Amino acid sequence: MTDGIFDPPPPYVPPYYSSAPVEKSFTIPTSPISEDAARQALLEYAKKKHFYSSRPVQEMLLQNFHLFNAFRYCLETFTENRTCKWMAVPYNGEEVDDAGNGPHPNPWDIQKRPPHLFRKSEYHMPLPRTSSVKTCSQCRGRGRNICGSCGGSGWSRCMACGVSPTNLNQTCTACGGMGQVRCCMCSGCGFKRCTTCCGQGRLVTYIQLTIKWENHNFEFLADHQSDFPTKRFKKVTGEILLSDEQRTVSPVTNFPEPSINEASENMISQHRSEFAACRILRQRHTIEWLPLTKVDYTWKGAEYHYYVYGKENRAYVEDYPRKYCAIM
Ligand SMILES: [Zn+2]
Ligand SMILES: [Zn+2]
Numbered sequence: 001m002t003d004g005i006f007d008p009p010p011p012y013v014p015p016y017y018s019s020a021p022v023e024k025s026f027t028i029p030t031s032p033i034s035e036d037a038a039r040q041a042l043l044e045y046a047k048k049k050h051f052y053s054s055r056p057v058q059e060m061l062l063q064n065f066h067l068f069n070a071f072r073y074c075l076e077t078f079t080e081n082r083t084c085k086w087m088a089v090p091y092n093g094e095e096v097d098d099a100g101n102g103p104h105p106n107p108w109d110i111q112k113r114p115p116h117l118f119r120k121s122e123y124h125m126p127l128p129r130t131s132s133v134k135t136c137s138q139c140r141g142r143g144r145n146i147c148g149s150c151g152g153s154g155w156s157r158c159m160a161c162g163v164s165p166t167n168l169n170q171t172c173t174a175c176g177g178m179g180q181v182r183c184c185m186c187s188g189c190g191f192k193r194c195t196t197c198c199g200q201g202r203l204v205t206y207i208q209l210t211i212k213w214e215n216h217n218f219e220f221l222a223d224h225q226s227d228f229p230t231k232r233f234k235k236v237t238g239e240i241l242l243s244d245e246q247r248t249v250s251p252v253t254n255f256p257e258p259s260i261n262e263a264s265e266n267m268i269s270q271h272r273s274e275f276a277a278c279r280i281l282r283q284r285h286t287i288e289w290l291p292l293t294k295v296d297y298t299w300k301g302a303e304y305h306y307y308v309y310g311k312e313n314r315a316y317v318e319d320y321p322r323k324y325c326a327i328m
């Protein structure tokens, strides 16, 4: 609907935020996992696989532990967006909030808090003082329209005999030989209730304000310089080295791994420009240290290795020494 004069909500003008850099000293863990934890991780791995023998875990000789530094940077930007569109609903005689009560407010000035921070949700409401009552243009106020199925006659062709001319010499039981039956779409009255106004003949039109809250996530993993597949970090957690939540966060500048600082600066500025038409309600970012240890071991004189990763101590094994052996 386009009736009525209506300007879309003006773009949101964000207030000025200072961007003081994050001043924090970081302590990076340096001790690898214990031998027991390394053994346990491989044992859990073998248990999960059908037919893998746990004998290599019991008999292996642990050799070297290499600790890698893996860091994950996460930025979340929680935004609010407001849009308006014309709506029309059947009028049931209720009082309407029309322009006679004054000019309508700027959609951005309406106070509405999100039900949850950092979670997607949506809210609809009529913009105050934009309602008005109009005659339904579909039925011109009559509340009913001519039945499209029978064209207003109330009769339609009998399908029982109309489609089977071979039965013409018998009297059709459906129409009694008339060749026509009462229209089943309008019960023979020739009219149907107007679906636009639900038979009321009048509509209330108003501007509907829709508020959308969305969370935008960004994740960056610094190069850990090992052949461990990075995507496996998705399912594990690490140790939180920085956790900061503000109206708008400032980039991290003094983290020992420079690519994390770079990702932080780039993403924060990208989110600010990408969501310029929205209101940024809240931001948070974290830096995690993801434990990653490469364990070298020997079993029956041959050399093997596996990785233990995440706080959950999961094992990643490329080549397990004894597969397909049900007996210990
Ligand atoms: Zn018939
Ligand atoms: Zn009809």
Ligand SMILES: [Zn+2]
Binding pocket: 136, 137, 138, 139, 140, 141, 142, 143, 144, 194, 195, 196, 197, 198, 199, 200, 201, 202
């Ligand atoms: Zn109507």
